[in-house]
Amino acid sequence: MITMDRIIREGHPTLRMKAEEMALPLSEEEKETARQMLEFLKNSQNPEIAERYGLRPGIGLAANQIDVPKRMFALHIVDEDSEPVSFVIVNPKIASHSGAKAYLPGGEGCLSVDREVPGFVPRYAKVTIKGFTPDGEPIKRRLKGLPAIAFQHELDHLNGVMFYDHIDPDEPFRNYPDAKPLG
Numbered sequence: 596m597i598t599m600d601r602i603i604r605e606g607h608p609t610l611r612m613k614a615e616e617m618a619l620p621l622s623e624e625e626k627e628t629a630r631q632m633l634e635f636l637k638n639s640q641n642p643e644i645a646e647r648y649g650l651r652p653g654i655g656l657a658a659n660q661i662d663v664p665k666r667m668f669a670l671h672i673v674d675e676d677s678e679p680v681s682f683v684i685v686n687p688k689i690a691s692h693s694g695a696k697a698y699l700p701g702g703e704g705c706l707s708v709d710r711e712v713p714g715f716v717p718r719y720a721k722v723t724i725k726g727f728t729p730d731g732e733p734i735k736r737r738l739k740g741l742p743a744i745a746f747q748h749e750l751d752h753l754n755g756v757m758f759y760d761h762i763d764p765d766e767p768f769r770n771y772p773d774a775k776p777l778g
């Protein structure tokens with residue numbers, strides 16, 4: 596199982612690498628990695644398991660974060676506010692997006708960032724995403740709310756972008772007229 600020691604932190608070069616497209620279907624080893632990424636998220640959201648193994652909770656995990664610069668990430672968001680999202684997506688793309696933006700009023704956090712970085716992270720409010728399952732089946736979904744935000748946070752990781760790269764250093768909580776706070 597993946598635990599926190601496998602997750603690389605700021606300063607590790609792989610966090611700033613552009614991950615490579617993957618050949619489909621994934622190899623057995625790559626499929627196992629994908630399965631372990633999703634399992635990590637579920638474990639991190641289970642209070643008993645998270646406490647037992649010292650896991651920080653996460654709703655997404657990109658392969659870069661476990662020092663695997665390949666284009667896949669896992670999302671596991673099963674709260675009531677938005678449609679349940681639980682998958683690993685390979686070679687993900689944003690096919691189209693809303694003009695409207697959105698941001699989390701509490702900002703964002705990252706397992707690869709061992710510090711609070713306050714500020715609004717403007718993202719597309721709605722995205723139509725494309726990609727593949729580890730078995731090579733096509734995925735096409737429309738996301739909004741927290742799943743849309745998290746998808747963009749993970750896709751950034753595959754491009755070596757960190758959430759705080761989007762925060763205005765001079766005015767971290769500036770008003771974005773075309774972006775509305777989620778919630």
Ligand SMILES: O=CN(O)CCNC(=O)c1cccc(Cl)c1Cl
Nearest residue numbers: 653654655703704705706745748
């Ligand atoms: O890349 C993934 N992580 O770093 C996992 C930890 N962060 C989160 O779960 C998280 C927290 C707040 C907002 C967003 Cl959008 C995300 Cl993604």
Ligand code: NI
Nearest residue numbers: 704705706707
């Ligand atoms: Ni992150």
